Amino acid sequence: MSYAERFYREFSGTRRWTSFRVKIETSDLYIRANGDYSGAASRAVGEAREALKRHIAVQESFLTSFDPVPRTESAHPIIEAMYRASEAAGVGPMAAVAGAIAEHAGRALLDHSDEVLVENGGDIWLVAREAVSLAVYAGSSRFSGPLGIRIAPERTPAGVCTSSGRVGHSFSFGRADAATIVAADAALADAVATGAANRVRDEDDLEAAAAYAMAVPGIRGILIIKGGRLIAQGEIELIKPQARV
Numbered sequence: 001m002s003y004a005e006r007f008y009r010e011f012s013g014t015r016r017w018t019s020f021r022v023k024i025e026t027s028d029l030y031i032r033a034n035g036d037y038s039g040a041a042s043r044a045v046g047e048a049r050e051a052l053k054r055h056i057a058v059q060e061s062f063l064t065s066f067d068p069v070p071r072t073e074s075a076h077p078i079i080e081a082m083y084r085a086s087e088a089a090g091v092g093p094m095a096a097v098a099g100a101i102a103e104h105a106g107r108a109l110l111d112h113s114d115e116v117l118v119e120n121g122g123d124i125w126l127v128a129r130e131a132v133s134l135a136v137y138a139g140s141s142r143f144s145g146p147l148g149i150r151i152a153p154e155r156t157p158a159g160v161c162t163s164s165g166r167v168g169h170s171f172s173f174g175r176a177d178a179a180t181i182v183a184a185d186a187a188l189a190d191a192v193a194t195g196a197a198n199r200v201r202d203e204d205d206l207e208a209a210a211a212y213a214m215a216v217p218g219i220r221g222i223l224i225i226k227g228g229r230l231i232a233q234g235e236i237e238l239i240k241p242q243a244r245v
Contacts, residue, residue, distance in 0.1 A: 016115070016130070022105070024049060029105055029120050033113035041118075044108035048101050051076035065092040078104050081187040088216050089191035091198070098123040099161045099190025106157075106186075123161040123193075125186040128153045133239055134160060136178055136223065147230075149180065149223065150237040158220075159186025163197035175226070176200035181213060182221040182235060192216050196224060206231040 017032040022041045027049060031041055056063045059072055062079075068086045075083070078100050085096035102120040109116045110127065117126040126132060128151065135148045151158055162180040179197035183189040192213050199209040203226050210231045213222045221234030232238060 017117075027101060027120065029102065029118055031105070031109070031119075032115075032117040033109055034115060035113060037109050037112045040108050040112060041105050044105040045101060048076075048078045048104045051078055052097070055079050062093050067092055069093060081185070082191075085185065085187040085191035088188060088218070089195040091191050091195045095194040096187040096191040099125065099159050099186035099188075103157075103159060103186035123159070123186065123190050125159050126151065126156055128156045132156075136162070136180060136225070147225075148239045149182070150239045151182070152237070155182075155220070155235065157184060159183050159189035161186060161189035161193045163190075163193035175202070176209070177225045177227065178223070179209065179213075179225075180223040181219060183219050185218055188216070188218050192219055192222075196222065200224060200226050203227050203229045 018035050019030070019032050020036045020038045022029045022031060022038055022045055024042060024045050027045050029041065029045060055075060059069065061069045068090065071083050081100050082093045082096040086093040089095065098120045102118040102123055103125040106116045106118040106125045106127065115127060115129050117124065117132065124134065130153055132151045133148050134151065149160065151160065160180065160182050162178050164176055164178050176197040179193050179200065181189040181193040181196065183192070196209045196213045199205055199212055206224050206226060206229060209224055210222050210233050213219055214233055219234065221232070221236035223232045223236050224230065
């Protein structure tokens with residue numbers, strides 16, 4: 001779980017959102033809600049990180065494997081979510097960690113706020129009462145910035161997670177500029193985004209990567225960008241965003 005400064009975050013408050021940051025060790029979350037609930041979010045992130053540390057101490061392969069690993073008994077819910085996502089996507093459990101932590105922290109805030117958006121290294125979990133527009137960052141691709149995704153409130157809770165072989169610090173076997181997955185489960189979206197990005201070496205790989213992702217139960221939609229081409233399938237509403245989230 002490495003750390004990189006997030007250049008795309010906006011902390012100015014609006015009538016709709018209060019924005020705040022929760023950073024514990026290498027977990028760095030940007031959160032929008034109806035108020036500043038950083039205390040509750042910090043407790044949730046700390047709990048998740050402690051569960052991960054305990055589990056990795058028992059099963060080191062959970063941290064290091066690029067493939068699914070055998071489950072152990074009596075795991076914390078965040079660990080179970082990562083196991084399920086890993087098995088569905090065919091990737092290692094840690095490919096789901098950012099999405100899993102984002103959702104765990106977000107759900108902890110639902111007693112306080114009827115709208116919540118948690119971003120963890122480009123992986124998002126949200127519950128909304130009005131539509132949310134998310135900009136897509138795809139490095140030097142011409143689609144980076146001008147292109148976004150609209151998430152309708154009736155489609156939330158939702159995980160919107162992105163993996164890239166060219167942007168950010170996460171490991172990828174591929175060279176996708178961005179592989180963005182929408183699912184109800186943020187751990188699953190995160191893991192499948194990794195699996196899809198791994199499959200893209202050049203623009204001719206987009207269809208096969210999209211087919212892989214859309215075949216995973218629970219995946220609602222996918223957007224993959226490589227160079228001057230993109231592919232979008234499923235519940236993906238493309239827009240020109242007004243601002244980045």
